[in-house]
Amino acid sequence: MKDILCVQANKVCHHILLSALSNDLFNVYCSYKESKEIWDSLILKYTVKDVVRQRFIIANYYRWIMNEEKDIKVQINKYHKLLEDLKTKNISLPDNFISKLLIVKLMESWTN
Template identity: 35%
Template sequence: MNSIGNIDTNSNDTSNMETSEGSIPTGVIPPVVVPVMALHTTVHSNSVPHGEKPEKFIRVEFKRWHQKMLFYLTTLNLAKFLNEDPPAIQEGENNRASLIALDAWKHSDFLCKNYILNGLDNTLYNVYCSKQSAKDLWDSLERKYKTEDAGTKKFIVERFLDYKMVDSKTVISQVQNCRLYFMTFTRRICL
């Protein structure tokens, strides 16, 4: 007897091994494993884990929000609607495939536009909800807030360049004062 697990490894006991003529003892045959085929149901969803959804744009840090929203729309496979115009259908054309393509485009554009609107603060939502397409909405936001960001940065740089150093104080203390001044100044601008 083996002391581990009380298994008798030295015994030649084959009493449990029944055999029939020309077959292998049943005690030696390993159990048959039957693979279970799972039904593969593919669920296509346009949802992205909640953590990747950008926070609402509240008129601060447009560039960061813009990049996050662009990534979010890309993961939803909707970013192309920010640059595309609807497919053109020729006058008098009654091509069923063209009409189906136009309907699909309108539906996806609607989704894209509303994902962007959902990423805006409520006050901005009310201003931009009348835009007809995702492209119009996106272009309007870029015109307004990229220009505004550039103007704010230009103003900050101008103020920084106007800061005068004086000989009566040490350079280190003046740099620290300048840094503190601009940190508080930029906080006021962002609010």
Template identity: 30%
Template structure:
């Protein structure tokens, strides 16, 4: 009896699983360089291109043309990934730089220097801050909390005990007795506890006026 020969299916090659790239950083416009740089480093790492940020071109010795071509291709990709993560104004400024390394170092030199200046400015605001009697203590404590937050954002987070002592030290002149009372308290308190105590004291003062 004749049988129908059914041709066997030829298995097709299964494509290799692609590794998803990291999320492409938003366009850098000159603000918050540190955050953009960290995102860009992660993105370039997922693309296996991060080494071009630190490497110089290989020496053009005899027999190394293939290595030089491979390096140039990788550097070209890395450089253009960085350029395409700049907004148009910055793209126009930095597009003339020929390697990823020179581009990256130019950005660091420009914006890390500015970041260092910002740190000094925030530290100056913290050191110079003094509360006055003409404004409510609660609102001035909020202003100081913003400065503490900025210090934290710049990697200069203060120990909580130090922050508490600093707020107490910066209380206005009419709070001298309460300041001394807080300084001599045996039990250590956190910043939130201190802020609550200051609000209660300020409310009591308003009632007694």
């Protein structure tokens, strides 16, 4: 009886997962027999992309520097945009880290 319920549950999950996919993804995953295989593959595929995106956003934030030759308002706006990018991706960095990094990135004429 348990085996029959497991088979039925797998079929239901399999059909629900496939029905939620775009046509392109459906063509990729329709050959999978187990719903858990589809689920695990989708989780792996999309969480890795999120991690790569987060690393890219953090790297952009970390690489930002102030330059004596550029307008200060433009640079501050860029800095605020980088902070907003972090927020929109739910990347939380400690305030202490953010403030210290900003101080390190200040122009040389400001460090005195």
